[in-house]
Amino acid sequence: MTFDVHQLDSFLLVGSLVTLVAILAVRLSATVGLPSLLFYLLMGVLLGESVLGINFEDAQLAHALGFGALALILAEGGLTTSWREMRPSIRLGVSLATVGVAVSVAVVAVGAHFLLGLPWELAILLGAVCSPTDAAAVFSVLRVVPLPKRLTGALEAESGLNDAPTVVLVSVISTGAAAESGLLHVAGLIVFELAVGALIGVLAGVVGAWIMRRVALPSSGLYPLSVLCLAFVAYGGASALHASGFAAVYVAALLLGNQDLPHRVATRSFAEGLASLAQIGLFVMLGLLLSPDRITLEIVSLGIVTGLILTFVARPLSVLVSSVAQPMPWRELSFISWAGLRGAVPIVLTTIPLAEGVDGADKLFDIVFVMVVVYTLLTGPTLPLVARVLRVARRSEPRGLDVEAAPLERVAADLLQVTLAPSSRMHGVEVGELRLPAGASVSLVIRQGKMLVPERRTVLRHGDDLLVVTPRRSREATEERLRQVSSGGRLAQWLGDGNPQRD
Known part of the structure; x- marks a missing residue:
């Protein structure tokens, strides 16, 4: 297959126009209250062979590009997640990503086999691809819903870690290795991939942070690029050792994002921009894979029933079982159950059996596509209402300061550029x-x-904008004090943590 200059020009033109329209769709989705991923999927369907004529049926290419986009989205999630806020809920998050996934897979598989009449292989695959929550949906939606940090921490940890075991499960089923090796071998493989992947992520994060604190790059724009490359070194290294690249990239990015590295705000902004581009490309590509002619009444019915089983049986049961690791009040567990957002991940996972030529893989893809659309329409827009009804919502608190750091190596100090947000209570403070x-x-x-x-x-x-000079040993204490005053105003010294709204 050749690719000439004229084709490249056409690709750049169409790609740029699609990206601009997708960016404008973010504003439209916020206005009408629908998740933007639905607009991206619709754009892909409209661009496809059945409407505007773009033919895209390469499941293997979709598989490779989808995994690359998911890795980038996970890297952005790790870089922008606060470990201090996630740590109190990490046990529940890990339990949801492992035990919860296993429970959900079993429940959906049994329901799909006995209620929908699917053969066991396809039923288990359906349960596996539907069980993980979507990192892009969770990271984007939950950050604008005012929730206690223990809830957002648990959901973010789950979405960041649950891709790894499901990828292994879907792969071994699609290749037939599960039937040959048995359940214990599959379970051991999942544990191995998660453990080794997380270890490689820790190694890449620690070594990468050590390097980034000591290197003096000639341009500030190189720092964000270097940090993302370090995260992808973890992904590639883990994959080369047959471990979980998803676990590695998320752990590495989480460690790098919570270190005192130069130009942290710029790094996070850069990662957010690339992750948004990855989401757009991912959803549009998945929309291109769909053939609307295959969406029959039977497929719609199967997708809706699958979503009902997942939403009202599998997800609540998986959350209940997972909560043994870290009990929470029933209202919070109920919200976690409702907030198990699905998005691109289930559809991307269906490209694995498509690429392996599994019988019924096309039907599986169509069912999951319908399920994701219906489930997203049901859960995404209702999250704020459900949070208020369950009384787990909290009033929006003052947003943290935007803090940009640059090293002053000769005096062992850091220069902080601090921007007062419009809601900051530092306004009026001397x-x-x-x-x-x-x-x-x-x-x-x-x-x-x-x-x-x-x-x-x-x-x-x-x-x-404040320029604050702080000794490096006092950097963390200085930032913490600034955030306290931003949240509690001049009363922060009596409020302790500066935030009158407790979780």
Whole structure:
């Protein structure tokens, strides 16, 4: 197959137009209250052979590109997730990603076999591909729903880790290795891949952070690129050792994102942009794979019934069993059950049996596609309402400060650029009332493009940019104090953590 310059020009033109339309669809989805992934899938269907004529049926290419996009989305999730907020819920998150997945697979498989009449191989595959939650959906939706940190931490940990065991399960079933090796071998393989993948992720994260803190790159734009490359080194290294690349990339990115690295805000913004591009390309590609002619009444019925089994039986039961590892109040467990968002991951996983030529793989793909669309329409827009009904929603708290850091190597210090968000309670606070740790000071205030050398009585305003110099040993304490004042205002010294709204 050749690819000439004219084809490249056409590809760039169509690709750019599709991306721009997809970006505008984000605004439209927010206006009408529907998840943007539905618009992306619809765009792919419209571009496909049945409508505008683009023919795309390469399941192996879709499999490879889908896994690459998922790895990038997981890397962004790790880089932008706070380990301090996730840590209290990590036991429940890991339990949901392992035990919960096993329970969900079993329940959906039994239901699909006895209620839908699918053969056991296809029924188990359906349970496996439907069980993992979607990292892109969770990371994007839950961050705008005001929830206690223990809930978002558990859901983010689950979505970041549950891809790994399901990929192994779907692969061994699709290749026939599960029938030959037995259940114990499959379980051992899953444990091995998760453990080794996580270990490689830890190694890449620790070594990568050590390197990034000591290297002086000639351009600030190279730091975000280097951090993402380190995360993908973990993915590639784990895959080369036949371990879980998904577990490795997420753990590595989580460690890198929670280290005191230069230009952290720029790194996260860069990763968010690339992850958004990956989501757009992924969903549009999956829409292209669909043939609308195959979506019959039978397929729609099977997809709806599968979604009902997953939503009202498999997911609640898997959450209940998983909560043994870390019990929570029933209201919070009920919300976690409802918030098991599905998205691209189930559809991407169906490309594995498609690429392996499993009998009935086309039917499986169509069922899962319908299930994802119906399930997303049911759960995504209703999450805020369900959170209020279950009384787990909390009032939106002041958003944290945007903090950008740059090293001052000669004096073993860091320069922090701090931006006061519109809702920050630091508005009206005097510089002297910040009470920063010893050695830290506000050296400059930038207000409406003008630079001010602050005094102790200088009053801070929304939109101000502060340049704060802090000794490296006091960096964490300085950031913590700034966030306390941003959340609690000048009363932060009496409120302790600066946040009157407790989880």
